Amino acid sequence: MASDPSLLVLASLADGEKHGYAMILDIETFAGIRLGPGTLYGAVTRLEDKGWIRPVQSGDRRQPYRITAAGRRQLEEQLAGLERVVTAGLRRLRHV
Amino acid sequence: MSRIAKWLIRMYPSPWRRRYGKELEALVEDSNAGWRDVSDVLKGAVSMQSVRWPVIVGGCAALGALVGFATSFLLPQLYISSASIAVRAPAGVAPAEALAATIQTAMSRQSLTEVIHAQDLYSKDLLNKPLEDVVDTMRRHIRIAPLPSPPHFEFSFAYEDRRKAQAATHLVLTSIMSAHVTNARNTDFPRFTLEVTKPPQVPDRSVNPYIFKGSVAGLVVGLLLGSVIARVRRQHAVA
Numbered sequence: 583m584a585s586d587p588s589l590l591v592l593a594s595l596a597d598g599e600k601h602g603y604a605m606i607l608d609i610e611t612f613a614g615i616r617l618g619p620g621t622l623y624g625a626v627t628r629l630e631d632k633g634w635i636r637p638v639q640s641g642d643r644r645q646p647y648r649i650t651a652a653g654r655r656q657l658e659e660q661l662a663g664l665e666r667v668v669t670a671g672l673r674r675l676r677h678v
Numbered sequence: 679m680s681r682i683a684k685w686l687i688r689m690y691p692s693p694w695r696r697r698y699g700k701e702l703e704a705l706v707e708d709s710n711a712g713w714r715d716v717s718d719v720l721k722g723a724v725s726m727q728s729v730r731w732p733v734i735v736g737g738c739a740a741l742g743a744l745v746g747f748a749t750s751f752l753l754p755q756l757y758i759s760s761a762s763i764a765v766r767a768p769a770g771v772a773p774a775e776a777l778a779a780t781i782q783t784a785m786s787r788q789s790l791t792e793v794i795h796a797q798d799l800y801s802k803d804l805l806n807k808p809l810e811d812v813v814d815t816m817r818r819h820i821r822i823a824p825l826p827s828p829p830h831f832e833f834s835f836a837y838e839d840r841r842k843a844q845a846a847t848h849l850v851l852t853s854i855m856s857a858h859v860t861n862a863r864n865t866d867f868p869r870f871t872l873e874v875t876k877p878p879q880v881p882d883r884s885v886n887p888y889i890f891k892g893s894v895a896g897l898v899v900g901l902l903l904g905s906v907i908a909r910v911r912r913q914h915a916v917a
Contacts, residue, residue: 602705618715619683619705620722623698627726643704 587617587625589664592649592657595635601644602626629653683711689723691730735904742900743893750892755884759843760834761851762825762876768869773829776870781822783857784850787813793849797842820850830875840881847878 594600594608602622610616617625626647629635634653638646649657683706687699702719709715727733765773783789790813794800800812819836833851837843851874858872 602701603708606705606709618718618722619702619709619711620715620718620720620725622705623702624722624725627694627698643700644708645701645704 585613585615587621588629589657589660590615590617591622591625591629592634592653592660595647595649596654596657599638599646599648601640601642601646603644605647632656679713679716680706680711683716683719686716686719686723689720690726694726731908734908735901738904738907739897739900742896742898742903744896746892746894746896746899747889749896750886750888753886753888753892754838756819756836756838756887757840757843757881757884758834758836759840759847759878759881760832760876761847761874761878763831763833763851763854764871764873764875765829765831766871766873767829771870773831773870774824777822777831777872780854780858780861780872783861784853785817785820789853789857790816790850793846793853796849797846799837799842799846833878835878836885836887840884844878844880851878 590609590613591605593612594605600608602619606617606619606622626635630637630647632652633650634656635647635649638648640646684703687695687702687706690699690702706715706719711719765777767773767776787810791809794804794812794816800815803812803815816835821832821834821836823832824830825832833847833854835843835847835850837846855872855874862869
């Protein structure tokens with residue numbers, strides 16, 4: 583769940599627009615996961631199709647992307663779900 | 679490595695490449711792609727291609743045909759032992775017509791059953807099939823065809839054991855000659871002479887009779903499987 587490339591890309595874009603390579607470096611820093619170029623662009627394709635991210639106007643080949651309002655809501659939902667799993671898991675571990 | 683990764687981008691579907699190709703190329707250049715990135719780009723291309731149902735169905739069908747083709751070589755191969763006979767019929771009687779009644783007698787259930795038992799043919803089939811079916815199988819493996827040089831005919835029998843193929847061909851030919859002698863006494867049959875011009879040999883090479891059937895069966899199974907996979911993927915995509 584936490585290693586889902588789409589979730590990682592949304593989380594990376596949550597604090598501002600980034601192009602592909604910047605996303606890879608950012609995700610590696612905060613999640614310790616290095617996404618390959620094919621995996622990253624697979625996620626970018628799916629997220630843009632769903633309207634959760636969109637490209638930012640740029641003349642550069644390095645196309646930056648921005649999270650949309652719908653994408654932000656989706657990220658919040660997914661993180662809330664993840665948080666519930668983390669909380670429940672940690673609580674149960676403490677009771678064993 | 680970056681050059682290989684960039685080359686692999688060509689394997690993505692062209693509509694996708696038009697939209698994202700330049701961006702992915704720039705990313706591959708920036709990330710100084712290693713082997714893992716190369717395999718990741720390849721994996722991405724395969725994944726993107728397989729999203730399209732014609733690719734899934736076509737790929738499965740091609741794979742199925744290939745598996746069917748390869749599997750056909752795992753089945754027992756057949757050895758064809760052949761002999762030549764010359765049929766000299768009087769003027770006005772076609773050699774094939776003269777031969778027909780003799781062949782009918784030699785290919786009778788009783789005659790072929792004797793050959794099957796004498797050479798211990800189709801022993802596995804005899805365990806789970808009625809004798810009539812096994813005799814029919816043997817009939818299908820026997821071929822009599824006119825050769826380009828009249829009045830010669832080729833007689834052949836295909837079997838999975840090359841020595842038994844030759845021995846059985848010899849026995850059936852003997853039955854034909856014997857039936858000819860018997861029929862010759864009957865005035866209703868046309869008079870003609872029958873001569874074995876080339877006796878049956880032990881065949882050297884086997885033939886694979888299942889290539890076509892195996893490939894077609896694999897193709898059909900692949901098509902069906904591909905259609906199911908494409909449908910399931912589509913439903914997942916919609917969900």
